[in-house]
Amino acid sequence: VLGRVAGELHAWVADEDDQAIVEIDAESGRVIAATSVGSRPRDLAVMRDGTLLVTLPDANSVVRFARTEAGELRETARRPVPLEPLAMAWPDEAATIYVTTGSGHALVALDASTLEEERRWDLRREPRGALVDGDRVLVAHAADSAVSVVPVVGEAREVDRIEIGLAPSCDDSLSGCSRARIARHAHALVRTPDGILMPVVQVQPNPPVFFGSMPQAVDPFGQSDRSDKGSIVGYGIGRGSSGAPAFLGLARIDGKRVSGGATSTCLEPRAAVAAGAHVAVACRGSARIELFGPAPLLEPQLVSRVAVGAGPSAIAINRDASSLFVWSALAREIGRLDLRDEVFRPVPAPKRAVNDRRAAPAHALDRTHVVPRRISRDPDWLRGRELFVTNDDPRISQDGRACATCHIDGRDDGITWQTPSGPRRTRTLAGQLDRAPYGWRGEHATLETHVKTTFRQLGGKGLPASDLASLLTYVRSLPPPPTMSSAEQRGRALFAEAECASCHAERAGDREVHDVGTGGKFMTPTLAGIGSRRVLMHDGRYASLDELIKKSTAMGSGASLSDDDRSSLVRYLSTL
Ligand code: HEC
Numbered sequence: 393v394l395g396r397v398a399g400e401l402h403a404w405v406a407d408e409d410d411q412a413i414v415e416i417d418a419e420s421g422r423v424i425a426a427t428s429v430g431s432r433p434r435d436l437a438v439m440r441d442g443t444l445l446v447t448l449p450d451a452n453s454v455v456r457f458a459r460t461e462a463g464e465l466r467e468t469a470r471r472p473v474p475l476e477p478l479a480m481a482w483p484d485e486a487a488t489i490y491v492t493t494g495s496g497h498a499l500v501a502l503d504a505s506t507l508e509e510e511r512r513w514d515l516r517r518e519p520r521g522a523l524v525d526g527d528r529v530l531v532a533h534a535a536d537s538a539v540s541v542v543p544v545v546g547e548a549r550e551v552d553r554i555e556i557g558l559a560p561s562c563d564d565s566l567s568g569c570s571r572a573r574i575a576r577h578a579h580a581l582v583r584t585p586d587g588i589l590m591p592v593v594q595v596q597p598n599p600p601v602f603f604g605s606m607p608q609a610v611d612p613f614g615q616s617d618r619s620d621k622g623s624i625v626g627y628g629i630g631r632g633s634s635g636a637p638a639f640l641g642l643a644r645i646d647g648k649r650v651s652g653g654a655t656s657t658c659l660e661p662r663a664a665v666a667a668g669a670h671v672a673v674a675c676r677g678s679a680r681i682e683l684f685g686p687a688p689l690l691e692p693q694l695v696s697r698v699a700v701g702a703g704p705s706a707i708a709i710n711r712d713a714s715s716l717f718v719w720s721a722l723a724r725e726i727g728r729l730d731l732r733d734e735v736f737r738p739v740p741a742p743k744r745a746v747n748d749r750r751a752a753p754a755h756a757l758d759r760t761h762v763v764p765r766r767i768s769r770d771p772d773w774l775r776g777r778e779l780f781v782t783n784d785d786p787r788i789s790q791d792g793r794a795c796a797t798c799h800i801d802g803r804d805d806g807i808t809w810q811t812p813s814g815p816r817r818t819r820t821l822a823g824q825l826d827r828a829p830y831g832w833r834g835e836h837a838t839l840e841t842h843v844k845t846t847f848r849q850l851g852g853k854g855l856p857a858s859d860l861a862s863l864l865t866y867v868r869s870l871p872p873p874p875t876m877s878s879a880e881q882r883g884r885a886l887f888a889e890a891e892c893a894s895c896h897a898e899r900a901g902d903r904e905v906h907d908v909g910t911g912g913k914f915m916t917p918t919l920a921g922i923g924s925r926r927v928l929m930h931d932g933r934y935a936s937l938d939e940l941i942k943k944s945t946a947m948g949s950g951a952s953l954s955d956d957d958r959s960s961l962v963r964y965l966s967t968l
């Protein structure tokens with residue numbers, strides 16, 4: 393993110409590897425300060441009052457920092473947001489901030505000044521970037537082919553969905569049956585003068601096969617054990633089919649409709665920003681940013697590509713749209729691109745089409761600056777991580793796909809692929825690989841045999857031993873998605889067992905008055921955000937949850953819990 397400090401343009405970077413927020417002088421690239429935040433930061437927001445909000449997915453928290461004169465950040469508020477807060481979005485007046493949570497698959501509304509939770513909506517799997525659009529918030533999903541539409545103003549609570557995938561259809565009144573099935577995933581949404589655009593990875597899990605000259609898709613749902621299985625060579629690759637089963641499209645969200653646009657071979661689009669009438673997309677697996685646009689009519693075009701450091705994962709643009717900044721997390725490089733006219737001009741008569749993956753980017757950054765690493769990392773692990781996300785490595789796949797294209801953030805895209813052994817849904821890797829065997833049938837005794845089979849399924853030539861070892865080191869290390877700790881889970885069970893749930897639902901009271909021994913009948917309050925209250929009960933008689941449970945003899949059987957159980961219950965209540 394960018395902001396001004398005493399008239400100078402500064403950039404702040406969420407540095408996951410160093411677990412720090414790094415402040416940089418945008419003009420010179422000089423590091424002004426690096427503040428350790430104790431856990432991997434994910435998204436950043438600069439508020440009107442100059443404070444900085446940060447999501448910490450592993451710590452299940454959103455934290456506010458105030459900036460000191462020297463650029464150091466001082467924590468001024470912290471709010472638990474289970475599970476795995478990722479991206480933030482806020483309207484212009486910024487009274488409320490919306491946070492998506494990955495493992496918690498929710499959108500959470502927080503009061504922008506107190507960080508008190510206001511509302512929460514349940515979403516489908518793997519929500520990522522969000523965008524406020526009038527009285528609704530749109531949320532991109534990294535799996536499941538949908539955009540969530542959350543009505544945030546007014547009483548409506550129902551979350552709507554825009555389906556962006558293409559299901560097999562059979563409509564006799566039109567041209568017959570289409571057996572194609574296309575899944576679309578996205579990480580980011582951007583507002584442009586022409587509407588809201590979203591870079592989407594499009595994948596076709598069922599390769600077309602040829603009967604005579606007619607392409608036919610294989611049994612789309614893979615439910616029958618058809619003999620044309622023999623024509624499948626690997627994940628989405630069929631004998632006699634050419635072309636990539638995955639590519640990038642630019643979708644436009646127009647009311648409830650989605651229309652397509654330019655295509656390219658950027659398969660890991662992690663961030664996007666509007667540059668006037670253009671859209672710049674950071675392609676994390678390809679060390680480049682791609683510029684699309686302008687789109688006066690329907691179809692934006694891929695106009696040019698700019699080479700950047702490995703792993704571009706965040707992108708920002710200054711207010712007069714004269715410069716674009718990109719953070720390449722793997723190379724630890726912050727780069728500046730001056731948006732001169734020629735950057736937007738299609739390269740004249742290129743030898744290869746601009747979206748040909750072999751065509752070299754036509755432009756380079758104007759300035760780059762590497763942020764030194766403070767926490768050292770195993771070089772083998774770093775190499776493995778890079779291999780996991782890098783597109784266009786023919787040793788891994790014939791069509792540019794990376795492990796991360798299907799194992800999104802080490803998890804899975806939810807897609808069922810046609811394979812020579814039958815339909816197989818992608819498996820989640822994160823936190824799952826410490827014990828053999830591997831694969832849905834447990835058919836591989838070692839990780840190495842499984843991954844060598846994967847290269848074959850992707851049409852890749854295979855990695856040499858040392859690179860393969862690095863890749864395996866990395867996939868083994870992927871941490872499981874955050875869930876409740878065992879104490880919190882025990883606490884949740886106790887909440888029911890100790891009859892708390894008979895008056896308190898998790899998030900709301902029963903709107904009835906009860907005498908729970910506090911001097912008469914009082915209406916059950918909500919337990920949302922209870923962990924951060926300093927005084928409890930209508931008269932503020934208790935200062936801690938522990939004391940409250942111990943002394944409340946008329947609220948369920950909480951008072952008779954053992955010390956351990958009481959502490960588990962407190963841990964659980966603090967997550968609400
Ligand atoms: C086209 C999508 C796709 C890509 C790309 C892909 N995988 Fe997979 N992965 C799958 C599917 C589908 C399965 C389940 C396969 C099976 O059981 O036969 C799987 C399973 C696995 C498993 C076994 C997990 C378990 O619990 O047993 C590992 C390990 C794995 N993949 C690693 C990788 C690595 C490393 C790469 C990159 C070289 C990669 N995958 C690329 C789709 C993919």
Ligand code: HEC
Nearest residue numbers: 890891892895906910914915916917928929930947948950
């Ligand atoms: C009979 C209904 C009832 C049951 C059962 C019950 N509560 Fe309550 N709870 C209340 C009422 C009513 C209040 C408000 C009392 C007051 O403010 O004087 C309250 C207050 C609280 C508060 C303080 C909230 C605040 O905002 O200050 C907490 C925490 C709480 N209950 C937790 C629990 C737990 C944990 C259990 C199970 C062990 C439980 N309650 C069981 C009715 C109930």
